[in-house]
Amino acid sequence: MLIPARFREPIERGEVTLTFRRWKRCQVVAGHTYRTAAGRIVVDAVDVIDPARITQADAKRAGFASPADVRAMLRGEPDLPTYRIRLHAATDPDPRATLAASAGMTAEERAAIDLRLARLDRVSAHGPWTHAVLRAIAEQPGVRAADLAGGFGRETQPFKVDVRKLKNLGLTLSLEVGYKLSPRGESYLASR
Numbered sequence: 001m002l003i004p005a006r007f008r009e010p011i012e013r014g015e016v017t018l019t020f021r022r023w024k025r026c027q028v029v030a031g032h033t034y035r036t037a038a039g040r041i042v043v044d045a046v047d048v049i050d051p052a053r054i055t056q057a058d059a060k061r062a063g064f065a066s067p068a069d070v071r072a073m074l075r076g077e078p079d080l081p082t083y084r085i086r087l088h089a090a091t092d093p094d095p096r097a098t099l100a101a102s103a104g105m106t107a108e109e110r111a112a113i114d115l116r117l118a119r120l121d122r123v124s125a126h127g128p129w130t131h132a133v134l135r136a137i138a139e140q141p142g143v144r145a146a147d148l149a150g151g152f153g154r155e156t157q158p159f160k161v162d163v164r165k166l167k168n169l170g171l172t173l174s175l176e177v178g179y180k181l182s183p184r185g186e187s188y189l190a191s192r
Contacts, residue, residue, distance in 0.1 A: 001028050001043075001085075003036040010063055011038050012089045018061040020054065021083045022076035028083075033090050040090035049084045058084070099170030100182030105191070113169060113188055120165055126154065129162060134181065134189050137163075137172055141180035148178070 003011075003019060010016040021027070028034065028043045051074065054067040064070045074082060105113075121128035129152070136148055149159035163179055166172045171185035181189060 001034050001036060001041075003038040003041065005037040007063055008038040011041060011087070014088065016061065016063040017086060017088060018058060019085045019087060020049075020051075020058075020062060020070055020074060021085065022051075022074045022078075022080045023083060024076075024080055026081075026083055028085060035094075040094060041087045042090050043085055043087050045086040047084050048081045051078075051082045054084075096167060096170055100167075100173055100184050102170070103183035103187045105184065105187050110188065110191055113171070116169055120162075124162075130166065131192070133159075133162065134166065134171060134185060137179045138181050138186070138189055140178075142175050142178040144178055 001019075001021070007016050007019075026046055028046060030043050030045050033040055033042050051071050054070050056067060059065065059067045059070050062070055064073070117130040120130050132152070133148075136151065140148065145160050145163065146156045149156045152159065163172060166185070167174065167179075170182055171188060172179050173182045173185075
């Protein structure tokens with residue numbers, strides 16, 4: 001779910017607890033945690049609402065001055081369902097950060113990563129890529145994603161999606177510009 005970064009602090013302070021989306025079908029599930037530009041958020045409840053019934057209190061809880069402002073930001077065709085999503089900031093540690101910080105690795109953990117990377121390579125439309133990308137990030141920390149992608153003859157956005165898969169395994173960390181290997185990623189690559 002896309003939530004602009006400008007809502008990060010209001011969500012963390014508990015000032016913004018609602019968002020509204022117009023979708024063909026619901027894209028979030030109550031009880032699940034999502035990573036967004038505004039940080040990790042937990043969806044507490046989701047219901048369908050008539051946009052005309054958005055109240056002033058709803059607008060304020062969504063970070064807007066008026067119901068009209070909320071309706072103006074809704075994207076998509078007006079005949080699509082409008083979802084009211086109640087949310088709060090996740091306060092538990094990001095499991096990816098915890099995983100990435102762990103430099104020690106058992107043989108079983110290494111084998112599990114080997115299996116996951118082999119699967120990513122196997123299902124990839126552009127062939128095996130995981131180890132080459134890990135090595136490139138290790139050799140070029142902080143290099144822009146577009147430059148790394150270009151070195152592989154790839155488009156930037158699909159490349160970033162692939163790097164996110166490595167991050168989900170705790171192997172890479174995002175920097176303000178580019179990436180670097182996490183302690184876990186360094187340990188894994190050194191073992192190979």
